[in-house]
Structures are given as C-alpha cells and as structure tokens.
Amino acid sequence: MAILDRQRKIPIPTKADIELSARSSRVLASLTNSHQGTQKITVESERGKEESLMIPSVAYELLIDILSQISQGNAVTIVPVKAELSTQQAANLLNVSRPYLIKLLESREIPYHKVGKHRRVLAQDLYKYKTDIDAKRSQSLDELTALSEELDLYEELDLS
Secondary structure: OHHHOOOOOOOOOOHHHHHHHHHHHHHHHHOOOOOOOEEEEEEEOOOOOEEEEEEEHHHHHHHHHHHHHHHOOOOOOOOOOOOEEOHHHHHHHHOOOHHHHHHHHHOOOOOOEEEOOEEEEEHHHHHHHHHHHHHHHHHHHHHHHHHHHHOOOOOOOOOO
C-alpha cells in the first residue's frame, strides 16, 4: 500500500531481486493447482523451521504476478480496490495530469465524492474506468486495422 503512504518509499528492485523473482515466479507458476480454491505453500524460517499453510488461490496468483513484475524490473505497489484516493494519487495511477483527472471527475466519467473540500476517488471506480477506456481503445484499433485491410492499405513487409 505504498501509494497510500507518503512516508514509505517504493522499493526499486535490485539486479539480485530481478533474477530471484524471475526464477521464483516460474517455479510458482509451474506448481499452481488451478482446480483448487486454495494453494498449499511451505515457508522456511532463517533457523530452518518449516511451516505449511493454505492460502487462497487468488493470493497465490497475485504473488506470481508481483514476482513477474519485479522480474521485469518494475517496482510494485498494492492498492486495495476499496481504497479512497486523492486526486493526485488517482491521476498517478491513470498516468494522467491532475487537471485532466479533475475534468474526468467533473464530467462524471469517473465517480467521486467529497470529504470536506477534497475530492476522493474509489480505486475500484478508477480501475473500472481504465478497463472501459482500454476496451474502447482496443476496439478502435481493431476497427482501424479492419478498415486498412479492407482498403488494401496493409502491405506485407519483405524482411529478407
């Protein structure tokens, strides 16, 4: 939840973190039990004590996703879907400017509420907006591709 905590810095993965995360994500992915709602994992302490525990499959898959992102050199933060974000935090998550986000809020493209004078955006509303806008972009690209093929604007590249 580093994005919500200004005091905590987001750790940037080191080369060792990247390499270990790549190996770990591959191993965990290969051992996924996709037919169960839970996944059993075993953890070993520094003193060699082992403990087995069951975790929800959703958490196990999230761990694989986190390790995959770290293996690509990306810093990772977790934002609960029920989190209330400031306009700056919301703008950062969408990778847009704060003034642009304010326009989206005022045009009711993204729901928000006020706490005193400050606007707050639920993370789940932000994710829904992002999913919707990404789907529209994908559809537009598909339509452009189909149109260019229909008009025979598409030429195969000869890479030899």
